[in-house]
Amino acid sequence: MIALFRAVLALCPPGFRREYGASMCDDFTLALADERTVHGFFGALTYALGATWDLFTTALREYAAMFFRDFSYALRALRKTPSFTAVVVATLALAIGANAAVFSILNAVVLAPLPYADPGRLIAMDPFTKGHPFSFSLPDFADITASLGDSISNSAAYTSVEAQTLTGRGEPRILNAIASTPGLFETLGVSPEIGRFATADDAKPGSPKTVVLSDALWRGAFEANPHAIGSLARLNGDAYRVIGVAPPDFRQPNVGRGFAPADVWTVLPRTGLGTQYSRGYHTFDAIARLSPGVTLGAVNVSIERIVTELQRRNPAEDATFTASATSLTDSIVGNARTLLLALFAAVSAVLLVACANVANLLLSRASSREREFSVRIAIGASRGRIVAQLLVETFVLALGGGAIGIALAYGIVAAFAASRLSFIPRADHVSVDGSSILYTFAIVGFCTLAAGLAPAFGSARRDVATALRSAGRGGDASSGARARNILVASEIAMTLALVIGAGLVVRSFVALTAQPLGFVASNVRIVGPINAAGKRYESDAGLYAYMKLVERTVAAVPGVRSVAWAYSLPFNHRNISTDFTMDGHTYASGHEPDASITAIGASFFDALGATMREGRAFSSNERAPVAIVNESFARAFIGDRSPIGVHITPSMSSGTGNPPRRTIVGVVNDIKVSFNLPSRPTIYVPMADLPFPASSLIVRSSAGAASDSAIANAVTAIDPLVPRPQVVAMTSLLAADVAKQRLTVAALCGLAFVALALSIAGVFAVVSYGVTQRTHEFGIRMALGADARQIVRTVLVGAMRLAFAGIVLGLFVAGAGTRLLTDELYDTQPLDPLTFGSVTALVVIAALVAALVPARRATQVDPIVALRYE
Amino acid sequence: MSATSDLRSSLPLGAATFYILLALAGGDRHGYGVIKEVEAQTAGTIKLGPGTLYRVIKQLLADGWIAEIEGDAGGDGERRRYYRLTQRGRSIARAEAERLDDLVAVARQRHLLPALAHG
Numbered sequence: 001m002i003a004l005f006r007a008v009l010a011l012c013p014p015g016f017r018r019e020y021g022a023s024m025c026d027d028f029t030l031a032l033a034d035e036r037t038v039h040g041f042f043g044a045l046t047y048a049l050g051a052t053w054d055l056f057t058t059a060l061r062e063y064a065a066m067f068f069r070d071f072s073y074a075l076r077a078l079r080k081t082p083s084f085t086a087v088v089v090a091t092l093a094l095a096i097g098a099n100a101a102v103f104s105i106l107n108a109v110v111l112a113p114l115p116y117a118d119p120g121r122l123i124a125m126d127p128f129t130k131g132h133p134f135s136f137s138l139p140d141f142a143d144i145t146a147s148l149g150d151s152i153s154n155s156a157a158y159t160s161v162e163a164q165t166l167t168g169r170g171e172p173r174i175l176n177a178i179a180s181t182p183g184l185f186e187t188l189g190v191s192p193e194i195g196r197f198a199t200a201d202d203a204k205p206g207s208p209k210t211v212v213l214s215d216a217l218w219r220g221a222f223e224a225n226p227h228a229i230g231s232l233a234r235l236n237g238d239a240y241r242v243i244g245v246a247p248p249d250f251r252q253p254n255v256g257r258g259f260a261p262a263d264v265w266t267v268l269p270r271t272g273l274g275t276q277y278s279r280g281y282h283t284f285d286a287i288a289r290l291s292p293g294v295t296l297g298a299v300n301v302s303i304e305r306i307v308t309e310l311q312r313r314n315p316a317e318d319a320t321f322t323a324s325a326t327s328l329t330d331s332i333v334g335n336a337r338t339l340l341l342a343l344f345a346a347v348s349a350v351l352l353v354a355c356a357n358v359a360n361l362l363l364s365r366a367s368s369r370e371r372e373f374s375v376r377i378a379i380g381a382s383r384g385r386i387v388a389q390l391l392v393e394t395f396v397l398a399l400g401g402g403a404i405g406i407a408l409a410y411g412i413v414a415a416f417a418a419s420r421l422s423f424i425p426r427a428d429h430v431s432v433d434g435s436s437i438l439y440t441f442a443i444v445g446f447c448t449l450a451a452g453l454a455p456a457f458g459s460a461r462r463d464v465a466t467a468l469r470s471a472g473r474g475g476d477a478s479s480g481a482r483a484r485n486i487l488v489a490s491e492i493a494m495t496l497a498l499v500i501g502a503g504l505v506v507r508s509f510v511a512l513t514a515q516p517l518g519f520v521a522s523n524v525r526i527v528g529p530i531n532a533a534g535k536r537y538e539s540d541a542g543l544y545a546y547m548k549l550v551e552r553t554v555a556a557v558p559g560v561r562s563v564a565w566a567y568s569l570p571f572n573h574r575n576i577s578t579d580f581t582m583d584g585h586t587y588a589s590g591h592e593p594d595a596s597i598t599a600i601g602a603s604f605f606d607a608l609g610a611t612m613r614e615g616r617a618f619s620s621n622e623r624a625p626v627a628i629v630n631e632s633f634a635r636a637f638i639g640d641r642s643p644i645g646v647h648i649t650p651s652m653s654s655g656t657g658n659p660p661r662r663t664i665v666g667v668v669n670d671i672k673v674s675f676n677l678p679s680r681p682t683i684y685v686p687m688a689d690l691p692f693p694a695s696s697l698i699v700r701s702s703a704g705a706a707s708d709s710a711i712a713n714a715v716t717a718i719d720p721l722v723p724r725p726q727v728v729a730m731t732s733l734l735a736a737d738v739a740k741q742r743l744t745v746a747a748l749c750g751l752a753f754v755a756l757a758l759s760i761a762g763v764f765a766v767v768s769y770g771v772t773q774r775t776h777e778f779g780i781r782m783a784l785g786a787d788a789r790q791i792v793r794t795v796l797v798g799a800m801r802l803a804f805a806g807i808v809l810g811l812f813v814a815g816a817g818t819r820l821l822t823d824e825l826y827d828t829q830p831l832d833p834l835t836f837g838s839v840t841a842l843v844v845i846a847a848l849v850a851a852l853v854p855a856r857r858a859t860q861v862d863p864i865v866a867l868r869y870e
Numbered sequence: 871m872s873a874t875s876d877l878r879s880s881l882p883l884g885a886a887t888f889y890i891l892l893a894l895a896g897g898d899r900h901g902y903g904v905i906k907e908v909e910a911q912t913a914g915t916i917k918l919g920p921g922t923l924y925r926v927i928k929q930l931l932a933d934g935w936i937a938e939i940e941g942d943a944g945g946d947g948e949r950r951r952y953y954r955l956t957q958r959g960r961s962i963a964r965a966e967a968e969r970l971d972d973l974v975a976v977a978r979q980r981h982l983l984p985a986l987a988h989g
Contacts, residue, residue: 016928023951024920027902031917034906047917054919061925 092401117189492806559703
């Protein structure tokens with residue numbers, strides 16, 4: 001009993017224990033004996049347990065009281081030095097705010113589970129051809145899922161259907177539609193908000209067409225009317241029965257990329273007739289749910305076996321087809337994860353730099369308070385109390401920084417969510433939530449220890465007599481100075497690594513955006529896609545007549561100099577691939593070469609400002625089976641001779657029958673379609689010959705944005721059932737293409753700048769402090785005849801020694817850390833010597849400048865004043 | 871600052887504080903003596919733990935409501951620390967007792983307690 005009591009007593013604050021420990025033990029022993037005689041063994045036991053618990057709560061209350069005493073003492077002490085407090089709180093607020101913001105983003109985007117039931121069992125099946133990502137055809141999907149049998153409990157294949165126009169519900173609007181085999185929502189484990197989802201019966205041939213609405217569309221076009229269920233929705237002129245509404249937080253997965261915008265879901269039978277059921281029609285994504293106990297590895301073994309079988313059975317379509325399964329989570333957040341982890345590493349480095357800086361400031365502050373501590377120790381305060389009190393002081397500072405930091409994080413996160421970055425899934429969903437606040441508390445604790453431990457112990461360890469004697473004159477500096485030097489060196493190391501990271505992404509960004517475009521982006525505006533749907537436009541002739549009319553009307557808008565239709569435009573990410581054959585070559589079945597293909601109007605190259613290298617552009621209304629190819633195509637497939645007159649047969653064509661054999665009539669320079677993709681061999685065919693529905697207009701206009709609404713009006717005037725098209729500047733498409741890289745550059749440069757500023761302040765503070773400490777020494781040396789230059793050199797050499805220690809360490813950190821950026825860099829090595837060299841030089845110069853100011857002050861020491869204190 | 875308003879700002883006292891002040895109002899006692907006295911005052915229902923006892927004693931000493939005095943040597947020859955109510959401590963205890971007395975009077979009016987004449 002008494003042993004337990006003593007054990008709890010050991011937990012009490014030392015001061016309380018020393019003062020009353022013996023009395024408490026005595027009284028406890030007496031009371032216990034007393035209880036035993038009066039109430040027997042169990043009475044004594046009850047008392048002992050009660051008294052021990054009472055002692056335990058007493059200990060907690062004593063600690064709390066001490067903490068609040070120290071807390072209010074710290075507040076008073078910090079109020080006396082407002083500028084110090086402001087600098088430290090601001091430094092920590094910046095670092096903590098950045099960390100809380102990046103954590104909030106990482107948490108919402110990468111760490112939070114996908115919004116599906118039991119997301120750990122969901123898989124994406126990633127198809128490949130010739131090593132690059134590919135899509136499934138429905139027959140391949142059906143074969144693979146059939147062979148997987150019981151390993152998967154559910155599966156679905158789906159594809160985005162471009163440009164579905166909803167009419168009859170207010171203004172016609174373009175919808176993002178998903179056509180899926182039955183079971184998409186069941187696989188994901190999602191229940192409808194109202195109504196139901198499509199079943200296999202809905203997918204039977206001859207069943208009425210059905211559609212599921214997104215919550216947003218239901219609330220918008222259908223005014224949240226529950227009777228919308230069972231009503232008809234008209235998509236591209238066809239009537240669909242509305243059967244259900246997806247829940248508000250549902251997100252359509254987009255395998256390998258994130259989430260896809262989706263307004264409506266239509267249902268496709270798993271098997272059927274028609275082009276979209278052909279084995280060569282590769283446009284589908286596929287997901288599945290693993291049965292309990294089945295691993296990803298086991299499924300992949302099965303898939304590999306089936307794929308080999310498919311390759312053997314269908315050489316024409318599947319010769320180069322492979323597939324493998326990954327977790328759906330990895331597939332959706334994988335891309336953003338690398339970037340966000342790199343950012344997380346960067347903000348962590350900034351946090352360390354900030355802590356080092358604050359520790360430095362606290363050390364200087366502690367040394368100016370030596371007298372205060374010595375006096376307190378002399379009158380009986382324990383060292384432990386002083387350590388505790390200094391730590392509480394740091395905690396108060398960190399807490400202040402954390403509070404402002406959270407506010408800062410709210411701002412950053414709100415701006416991030418508002419900027420709707422499409423390359424980061426769930427970016428609109430990011431918020432500072434409970435876990436962000438918990439994380440911030442953890443950082444506050446970390447900062448308290450990281451910045452506060454060294455100064456607290458350093459101050460309390462000081463010998464009382466020495467401190468009292470030397471206080472007021474720069475004496476003892478060795479241990480404090482060493483701690484300060486280590487802190488500044490590690491600050492420089494972290495900063496160097498960060499600035500190198502920032503330098504690399506800047507260099508990569510410059511290289512990325514300096515790629516030749518092959519066209520003139522300024523004054524080009526993109527209109528559309530313009531979706532003309534309905535009976536009138538079902539025939540090529542009807543569609544093309546409409547396109548001609550639109551082209552003529554838009555050309556008449558003031559300021560418009562050139563107009564052309566096109567399906568794939570630079571930077572609009574609508575790439576279509578086709579197999580083709582070339583006269584004079586034979587191909588093994590399934591091994592035909594492929595190229596990008598798009599239909600264009602006659603003025604396309606003129607409107608873009610591209611250059612014909614050879615031959616001619618298409619003439620107006622040209623319907624002959626002709627083609628233009630780009631330089632990459634000529635280089636890859638034709639070689640040195642002229643491509644003009646060569647015959648190629650792209651397998652893509654309109655209607656039925658054999659695709660036409662086309663004569664190459666021109667060669668155009670490579671036109672960049674994305675900064676992130678190399679130029680692909682491309683075939684252009686005349687829009688008059690092969691009109692693509694839902695194409696866009698490309699307009700060269702000297703009026704800029706001023707002509708946008710006139711252009712959109714011109715389009716809607718022709719057919720009011722065609723949704724009003726968006727008009728955007730080509731330059732904004734270029735900017736959107738590198739939005740991810742721009743974010744990386746902005747974030748890393750911002751963080752690097754903060755770290756650099758903190759490090760300069762750190763070097764300045766530590767050198768200044770050193771100079772102050774050595775005032776006496778410099779005074780003597782000047783009195784003995786040393787000139788100013790020698791003094792400056794002494795100070796600078798000391799500072800440089802510090803900088804070099806930091807730089808050596810920093811180069812190692814950077815060498816390891818820039819690996820994180822490997823996937824984000826374009827045409828730039830993670831160990832790029834130019835970046836490493838120039839950044840190192842920059843940091844050395846920064847350190848020199850920071851040291852120069854205090855060094856010059858050292859030369860202004862008046863020997864008489866310095867020596868007077870002797 | 872009048873002395874009474876200062877006194878009132880300390881009220882009401884915590885239960886343990888009032889028990890201890892009451893115990894010391896009967897004479898100087900050492901720690902265990904206080905525990906015994908409180909037990910007697912409350913008909914054996916309250917037996918203070920040493921933790922609470924000394925936490926309150928520490929606070930009372932700091933506030934100057936009680937003082938520590940050197941007591942007689944106990945049976946084992948060790949000197950024990952005794953505690954004595956200071957003038958200030960006595961005023962506070964009285965103020966608390968009056969406060970409670972007023973409340974008891976209200977309780978009698980409302981017939982929660984029999985209207986007995988109180989000495």
